[in-house]
Amino acid sequence: MDTYIRFNYSNNFSFLFRKFAGSIVLATVILVLFVVIFSIGNKIISAEWENYKKNQQTKEILVKRKETLSNISQNAFDKSQAIAIALPDKNPILWTISQIKIYLTENPNTLIKSFVVGGEDKSLSDINALTFTVEIESKDISSIIDLIDYMQSVSPIVKVQSLNTDSNDLVAKSKIVMSVYWSAYPAKLDNINQSIFSLNQEEIEVLNSVAELKQPVFSSLSPSVPSIRENPFN
Amino acid sequence: MSEINLLPEELKPSGYISKLDNAIKKISIFLLALLILICFLGGSAYGFLFYQNDLLNNENQKLKSEILALESVEQRLVFLKDRISKVSKVNALTDISESKVKLEQILEQISDKANLNKLELKSNEIHLEITFDNTLDSENFVKYLKESGDYIKIELENYNVTNLGYRVVYYLVMK
Numbered sequence: 001m002d003t004y005i006r007f008n009y010s011n012n013f014s015f016l017f018r019k020f021a022g023s024i025v026l027a028t029v030i031l032v033l034f035v036v037i038f039s040i041g042n043k044i045i046s047a048e049w050e051n052y053k054k055n056q057q058t059k060e061i062l063v064k065r066k067e068t069l070s071n072i073s074q075n076a077f078d079k080s081q082a083i084a085i086a087l088p089d090k091n092p093i094l095w096t097i098s099q100i101k102i103y104l105t106e107n108p109n110t111l112i113k114s115f116v117v118g119g120e121d122k123s124l125s126d127i128n129a130l131t132f133t134v135e136i137e138s139k140d141i142s143s144i145i146d147l148i149d150y151m152q153s154v155s156p157i158v159k160v161q162s163l164n165t166d167s168n169d170l171v172a173k174s175k176i177v178m179s180v181y182w183s184a185y186p187a188k189l190d191n192i193n194q195s196i197f198s199l200n201q202e203e204i205e206v207l208n209s210v211a212e213l214k215q216p217v218f219s220s221l222s223p224s225v226p227s228i229r230e231n232p233f234n
Numbered sequence: 235m236s237e238i239n240l241l242p243e244e245l246k247p248s249g250y251i252s253k254l255d256n257a258i259k260k261i262s263i264f265l266l267a268l269l270i271l272i273c274f275l276g277g278s279a280y281g282f283l284f285y286q287n288d289l290l291n292n293e294n295q296k297l298k299s300e301i302l303a304l305e306s307v308e309q310r311l312v313f314l315k316d317r318i319s320k321v322s323k324v325n326a327l328t329d330i331s332e333s334k335v336k337l338e339q340i341l342e343q344i345s346d347k348a349n350l351n352k353l354e355l356k357s358n359e360i361h362l363e364i365t366f367d368n369t370l371d372s373e374n375f376v377k378y379l380k381e382s383g384d385y386i387k388i389e390l391e392n393y394n395v396t397n398l399g400y401r402v403v404y405y406l407v408m409k
Contacts, residue, residue, distance in 0.1 A: 024258065027262040030262050034269045052286055055290035059293055062301060069307045072311060080314060086317075145338065159324065160329050166352050196308065203318045206318050
């Protein structure tokens, strides 16, 4: 039996293409797969790596935060009350008046002639201030300086803005302008993932200086005990 | 078994085409191997990172619960830090403290030589009205002020001779 094989001698290129088609398609598929898998895989692994770095960073912050909170000195906390009075959350003018009264009781030669409360000062954005003026009569100027020294050593914190004195041989009349300060307490804690730092030396010094200020005297009245009313119309 | 080539000799692929075909096949195999290797390494890396992240998340959750147990300590620390920073701000405000120190030095200087009649003290300024018994004391006082080096401005605002002595008004601005 004769076998006839027909070849298209005229289309050499088509023949060669068919010869390479398998190899080229395989190479292209592998290349496309390579590119797709590489880019997707890279994206997924990069995201996981970023997540890992973030978690690692969070862990470091949390460990440090825990250490800070565990190792904080109890001594600093003992002074919380002192600093809360030195700069309270409400207007402390009554405490300041109480402190002036204590001074006057100890120094009977100094008399208050008038006490005028001025306006609020908003020069500090997060701290409120109230100015007040005290007119005082004393024997001499040194008594006034004593009073100023005293006011700088008491709690709540008082700043003496100005002093005017007019004195003669008998009496020194003075006008002292002072300011008291207060500020709202912090309302919320920082984010748990944020760093927290213990008190540094400078802060401890401020705390110690505030703790040394003379505290106002708080008198507590005990409630009256109910008694039997013998005359119900009284 | 011998290979049967039915192609006529003139259509047999030339040498370089055969080489190209082989090269494409080799590159394909290489890429496939590389792809499998990358898939294996990538998968391993992802698995390792996933496991590590899981561990870290657990540790972080544990640390967070431990920190939450210390919340009262944190509240007090935040409170202290807030108060201290605000007290520092208030302490930094100007007042007459420095002027008062200078006034005390002046009073010490004139204690037995003159009388201080009027005084005005501000954060950086001092107004004084002093009555001296004689002019020499007033001159010595100005000399003292100049030599102290504490003032950038020493002004003699008024000078009166009264039956009580020599009344002088000074205006001093501190450095």
